[in-house]
Amino acid sequence: MNRVRIGVDVGGTNAEAVALAAGGRVVASARRATRIGPDGVVDTVRGLVAELADGRRELVSVGVGIPGIVADGIVRHAVNLDLRETDLAAALRGRLAVPVAIDNDVRAAALGAHATRGGSLAYLNLGTGIAAGIVTDGTVRRGASGAAGEIGHIPVDPAGPVCACGQRGCIEAFAGGAAIARRWHATEPALAEVVGAHAAARTPTDVSPVLPATDRPPAIPPAPLVVFDAADAGDERAIRIRDDAVHAIAAAARILVLATDVERVVLGGGVSRLGERLRGAVARELDRAAAASPFLTELRLADRIEREPAFSHVPAIGAALLPG
Amino acid sequence: MNRVRIGVDVGGTNAEAVALAAGGRVVASARRATRIGPDGVVDTVRGLVAELADGRRELVSVGVGIPGIVADGIVRHAVNLDLRETDLAAALRGRLAVPVAIDNDVRAAALGAHATRGGSLAYLNLGTGIAAGIVTDGTVRRGASGAAGEIGHIPVDPAGPVCACGQRGCIEAFAGGAAIARRWHATEPALAEVVGAHAAARTPTDVSPVLPATDRPPAIPPAPLVVFDAADAGDERAIRIRDDAVHAIAAAARILVLATDVERVVLGGGVSRLGERLRGAVARELDRAAAASPFLTELRLADRIEREPAFSHVPAIGAALLPG
Incomplete structure (x- = not known):
């Protein structure tokens, strides 16, 4: 047996x-x-x-x-x-x-990400909240008080929105699934008008948990998907929310590499199910920053960004x- | 023998x-x-x-x-x-x-800081540049490409000054000894007028290397000392440069704890020879941020900040x- x-x-x-x-x-x-x-x-x-x-x-x-x-x-x-x-x-x-x-x-x-890849890595969980699990020398790092990897609450812009944690401009306040939804719904736009019938039609399916189909990837949190679709369709507010989220995720990756120098930053969690649309945007943002900085170029940040496949x-x- | x-x-x-x-x-x-x-x-x-x-x-x-x-x-x-x-x-x-x-x-x-203290720690070197050495489980962390601890080049304010690394608003661009000097001398004030005879008289001694007096602490980089003195005397530009530096060092400490959860952040390097004036200001800045954030309060960031004595x-x- x-x-x-x-x-x-x-x-x-x-x-x-x-x-x-x-x-x-x-x-x-x-x-x-x-x-x-x-x-x-x-x-x-x-x-x-x-x-x-x-x-x-x-x-x-x-x-x-x-x-x-x-x-x-x-x-x-x-x-x-x-x-x-x-x-x-x-x-x-x-x-x-x-x-x-x-x-x-x-x-x-x-x-789990380490078991399938080896090496050192940070698993950057992009869910309702944002945190990372860091594996170096084959060990998941907990830290002195269990807070290692709580990078979602590092501020990246003193002029940014207030975070649920009480600080301003945290990574999570720009890129957490809940924050993206809050920013998007702040002015209650008529979704169908903004993003077109395509995205509007897709939203209900993604919202409702469909069970027990185990061979189906978990739903993308609806707000990030709607925002990315609306941004692609040219909506200026969506573009700003999307770009802020991408910028914050790139900041998270940079922080993880500069603090711990992990070989890989693996994007996981609900928001990561945007897939290559998200990974590619984050990699481009890192390349854009590196273009002005030989120091960053040498760190090859964009090459370190991977995403966890939805079926993994x-x-x-x-x-x-x-x-x- | x-x-x-x-x-x-x-x-x-x-x-x-x-x-x-x-x-x-x-x-x-x-x-x-x-x-x-x-x-x-x-x-x-x-x-x-x-x-x-x-x-x-x-x-x-x-x-x-x-x-x-x-x-x-x-x-x-x-x-x-x-x-x-x-x-x-x-x-x-x-x-x-x-x-x-x-x-x-x-x-x-x-x-060395670990040998005298034990536990996990980050030695935050505040010199011409800024970087940290991170010790966890008794091991100094190097990372996959030797970049672990290079947190001086993490941006903390997208509207901040351009850093030597090419990015904008890096921790080092606010709190590195060279950056403080550059910001302070940007408009070439008459030092004696601004900071008074006391600091002006002290400056030449601190600039010139005094050798080989091994029983004398190394000189404080002159610009940070002059800026802190001028800020204490009420100079508004000095207050801004000082507060920006303190804010950036507090940001560095928060990043180190949220990424690696070290027990202690030890301030070292030339700028740290400002002593309790600097450590106290950084601890107050961390307490100020924690006052708005139960999450940060629980991490007791201010209590983790120590400074390396000049004679150590x-x-x-x-x-x-x-x-x-």
Whole structure:
């Protein structure tokens, strides 16, 4: 019987799981809507584990990547999941007779990105919020207080918008999915008029979670998609919001490389599902800045930017690797 | 006979050396003017080694911290020392019959700061330029291309002054010693009028290298001192230049903590010899920003800021530790 390690990436809307065979090969995957609250999250994880570790596979361990501050199996401040302070590891160990490990979802994803690439890297998660998981010498860096990689709250423009964190002009205030939506909807434009029937027709599909089609990439957060489409159609406000977001993501990449000199910056998370439209724009912004700076040119920043393919299962793969 | 490891910190103006006994205790120190060029630098290091490893001490190893890009003992781009590409390790090994190791001066200083403190830290070198040496898990981080810690060239204000690197609004363009001098002298004020006889009288002493008084702290770069004095005296232009510098150093500290979550940020280098005037101002700036941000408050940034005392010999101590 196949021995498998199962990893679950618990998102605010959906949870994804993979089963890894020996050698790290993905032999199965599953996806379902996340139920929130301590019991809901435990049931969600258990349901996915049961689905993947059926009679044909022997379960070795379970790893869970989850938003929030995670230390020693305890999840704090996972607001969207309604987990204020939950000992998720203990709750799962009580129901699964195998080793269980829990970590922050971005750090787990960084571990997964590293497993598929090697070398040193930062996994730059562009979701509702923005943070990075940093892997050097094969180790995910946590830092002295678990804050390593919280670069979303570095200000890049003192004249920028106020961030949810209280500062002004943070990277997240320009490029976080929630901030892009807030800026775009600030004046409530008639979407169909602004972006045309094409994008307007596509939006509802992307908004609604479609389940349980595991072979379908997760939805792009609608606001970034709508803004990029509107910018392509020439809308000046959309162009400004898009360019600000691209500029902030490029700033994040530059900060990550100048502080830690990782070989790669891997764009992940919901906003990254804009794909090459986003990666290419960020790389061009970095090249534009480097054109004026021999120092930056030598760092080859644009060449270090990659994006995580939507089907890669990297966050769940990293979660599966957490138990070690 | 005492067995000693000697470390030499080669600066653009002066070179300082220490002799470490077993256990890391400093048993002797020396200081002399740096001679530039490949032969000049080798002679400077040899002279200091001969002075410290006289007949009473047995030499175990020599480590050298030096500006520029250093890899495998080869020093590149050390412009102020007139070293374009010099195999300094080979040149020294030919003349010293002991192990020799060379590294960038900021990384060596970070190693020295770590040796005296433990824990994880960033040594933020505030000199003519700005860079940090980052120590986590007891290891100085180099990064994939030797650029780890080059945070001086992270822009913090898109409307800021053009930096020597070609970008605009870099940390170094606000807080580097050379940039402060350039901004201050931009309109050539009559110093004596602006800052009063006190500071004006002190300036010439600080400009000229005073040698070989090893028991005297290195000079504060004159422009930052004059600017801080003038700001205290109420000069509005000086207040702006000072506040911009403090703001940029606070930004550097925030970037270092959010990217790497080091326990401490140690202010070192010439500009840091402003002492508590600078450290206190940076800590107040961080507290001011945290007042609006529960997120920052939790990180206790101001508490992490320390300054390296002027007499600490930390750069040379770190150099002595390079051979391992």
